[in-house]
Amino acid sequence: MSTVLECRKLAKHYGEGDLAEPVLREVTLHVQRGEACVLIGPSGSGKTTLLSILGCLLTPSGGELHIAGERVNFGSLRALGELRRTRLGFVFQHAQLLPFLSVEENLRVVGRNAGLERVALNGRINMLMQRLGLEAMRGKKPDKLSGGQRQRVAIARAMLHEPSILLADEPTAALDWHNGENVVDMLIAQAREARAALIVVTHDTRLLPKFDRVLSIADGCVKETPTLKPHAN
Amino acid sequence: MWRIISFISGLAVIVVLLFRYRITMRTTIDLTSKVAVIGLWRAGMQNLTALSRDALTLAFKMLWHNQPRLLLTVLGVGVAFFLAAAQFGLLVGWTNTNSALIRHANVDLWVMAEQTPAFDYGTAIPRQRIHQALSVPGVEWAEGLFMGWEIWQRGDGRRVNVELVGLDKSNVGGPWAMRDGKLGCVHVAHQVIVDELYLGPLGVKQVGENFEMIGERTVVGGISQGVRTFTASPFIFTSIEQAIRIDKRYHAEEITYALVRCAPGADVAAVQQEMRKRIAHVEVLTSNEFAVRSAKYWMLETGVGITVVITAVLGLGVGVVITSQTLFAITQDHLPNYATLLALGFRRSSLVVMVLVQSLTLGVCGVVAGSALFFSAVLASARTPIPLETTPLVYAGLVAVSLLSCLVASVMSLRSIFKIDPVSVFRL
Incomplete structure (x- = not known):
């Protein structure tokens, strides 16, 4: 497997000078294609900060981030936007679907934004809808869907442009156990199939056995924790 | 950014064209313009x-x-x-x-007393000014017009301030549309024209009714259409001679305005200049200048x-x-x-x-x-x-x-x- 995500001594602190509060200290991490990782840690430990940096949404105070072998230029907003559009997929805690668009429109807008041509986009939408069981919901608005259904749409949206890296922030937090487990299973399955690196932030330790790697964050450092199951690959 | 600008420009053009249809109230659709609008829209959309x-x-x-x-x-x-x-x-x-009466008179030049602020406030000038105007090279036609403030007495005794307009032989400066009667009735003894918009305030019901103006008998000989007044005092039209008889402040050989039409092809500005040189103690304005002056007076000087x-x-x-x-x-x-x-x-x-x-x-x-x-x-x-x-x-x-x-x-x-x-x- 090839490394698709690489952090070298990533650091982040908020504030300046004596008031600077370090959140991440020299985080070094390698994630392979198709690898499913879970990031755990207590509240305030820096999970979301790390996810934001990996998602090219936040500029680190130090260190380097490489995506698919290329160093991320945090100085260029255009380049960061391009990376988010084409290389990264996001699944947010509350799905964050656009409430004024139907399920299909939510997917279509994001797909076009990623540069997919009409035919390819139609194919991807149909395929993902079928796989994620969303076909009956094409024309529905997000407020007509259950929490689990919304997260499935969010997964479809994140996978639409076949990203190299899939980042999910507490995707099960708003769901009951059964739905949450289903959503995580789908996330992992989709990421594996697309050979995308998956990083999921969660507080739910019951989900940990489903992942290839468990990363825990504490005191600004990321440590590998032994998995509770044999490596999936 | 140019795409945004082109889109906004396209929208503006469409709004202007839509407005054009609306404002002119055309019943027939100008297909060429319609195609242009659709073309513009499509071009704009393709640019996006x-x-x-x-x-x-x-x-x-x-x-x-x-x-x-x-x-x-x-x-x-x-x-x-x-x-x-x-x-x-x-x-x-x-x-x-x-400025309606000025514009509808359809003359080139207005000769009036100096410092006349608006059409409604003209003062007397000698009738001789008409002949002086006619002697200026390039002038083809000239007649007089009377304008004075009078009191109209209704049948029920109530009095109403009116603006009396006295017309010369050609009736230039009079109403441009008649509902009842003919414009020429103003030259019949005692006859006047009132406008349909002010029949109520004047207490007029129909042609032929008798009223009184400054003690003089008047008969409604005709009813005009669309002659509004800005001053709330309705316009009443009659002949110059009858207007002077009613007004009593003017002498028989006085008028308020001399209206002038230039010969076809004559340079109106040159005629105006020459007239200013030849006729003393008057102002000579083009119709447009006089209309603007009247409008300015009412709109700016009155607040x-x-x-x-x-x-x-x-x-x-x-x-x-x-x-x-x-x-x-x-x-x-x-x-x-x-x-x-x-x-x-x-x-x-x-x-x-x-x-x-x-x-x-x-x-x-x-x-x-x-x-x-x-x-x-x-x-x-x-x-x-x-x-x-x-x-x-x-x-x-x-x-x-x-x-x-x-x-x-x-x-x-x-x-x-x-x-x-x-x-x-x-x-x-």
């Missing part, structure tokens, strides 16, 4: 990239998402536009009213115009506030969605386009709603003493200012867009 089209779609759907608010905003902007348009409509209507303009500006201001508040509320409501779009890699410029399009959409819908109200009011007031009127230039200016105001109203929303941090999507 898929992303810009998505930004437009998102903008419209975001607005449509909350229909009651959209409806209320459009109504608000529409009423504000109507308020401004109605005020300017009054201004245009009044300006047309107080009426300023009041109306201030109200119109207030109307536009109300529109800006309504649009601004609503747009800001819509933007605030959708900040999480904007943050999501940014996090998913949408360009901030696309979000700016969305806000501007929403702003313009509210403006255009408001203008359409306001225009419907305004043109209904124009139709309703067409046969009243106080008409609402407009000109293509005034209306296009109002539309442009309204749309510009809507863009200005989006400033606060744009500030919010520029402040959005896409990281916030993780904290939602």
Whole structure:
């Protein structure tokens, strides 16, 4: 497997000078294609900060981030936007679907934004809808869907442009156990199939056995924790 | 950016063309112009990239998402536009009213006493000025016109101030449309013409009724159409001779204005200059100059115009506030969605386009709603003493200012867009 995500001594602190509060200290991490990782840690430990940096949404105070072998230029907003559009997929805690668009429109807008041509986009939408069981919901608005259904749409949206890296922030937090487990299973399955690196932030330790790697964050450092199951690959 | 500019320009052209159809009230559709509009629209849409089209779609759907608010905003902007348009409509209507007799006289030059501020306040000049005017090279025709303030006594004894206009042989300066009777009746003894708009105030029911003006018997010989007065004192038309007999302040050989028509091909400006040199103690103005002077007097020197303009500006201001508040509320409501779009890699410029399009959409819908109200009011007031009127230039200016105001109203929303941090999507 090839490394698709690489952090070298990533650091982040908020504030300046004596008031600077370090959140991440020299985080070094390698994630392979198709690898499913879970990031755990207590509240305030820096999970979301790390996810934001990996998602090219936040500029680190130090260190380097490489995506698919290329160093991320945090100085260029255009380049960061391009990376988010084409290389990264996001699944947010509350799905964050656009409430004024139907399920299909939510997917279509994001797909076009990623540069997919009409035919390819139609194919991807149909395929993902079928796989994620969303076909009956094409024309529905997000407020007509259950929490689990919304997260499935969010997964479809994140996978639409076949990203190299899939980042999910507490995707099960708003769901009951059964739905949450289903959503995580789908996330992992989709990421594996697309050979995308998956990083999921969660507080739910019951989900940990489903992942290839468990990363825990504490005191600004990321440590590998032994998995509770044999490596999936 | 050029795409945004071309789109906005396209919209402006379409609004102007739509306006053209509306204002001229054409019943036949100019197919060429219609094709041009469709062509412009298609060209504009082809220029837009898929992303810009998505930004437009998102903008419209975001607005449509909350229909009651959209409806209320459009109504608000529409009423504000109507308020401004109605005020300017009054201004245009009044300006047309107080220069109507001058414009309809269809003469080239007006000779009058010095410092005459407006048509309604002319003073006596010798009738000889007509002959002096006729002696100027390039003059083909000249006649006199009387204008004086008199008192009309109704059948019930009530008295009404009126503006008496005395016509010369050719009846130039008289009513341009008659409902009953003929214009020439003013030369029949005691006969006058009154306008249908003022039959009530004058107590007139029909042709042939008798009244009194300054002790002189008058008979209604005809009823005109559309001769409004700005001063609330109706115009009464008769012959110069009868007007002087009623007025009693003028001598038989006096008039208020000498009306002059130049020979075909003559240089009116040169004739005017020559007339100024040859005739002492008078002013010689072209019809346009006199109309502008009359309008200026009533609109500026009496303060009426300023009041109306201030109200119109207030109307536009109300529109800006309504649009601004609503747009800001819509933007605030959708900040999480904007943050999501940014996090998913949408360009901030696309979000700016969305806000501007929403702003313009509210403006255009408001203008359409306001225009419907305004043109209904124009139709309703067409046969009243106080008409609402407009000109293509005034209306296009109002539309442009309204749309510009809507863009200005989006400033606060744009500030919010520029402040959005896409990281916030993780904290939602």
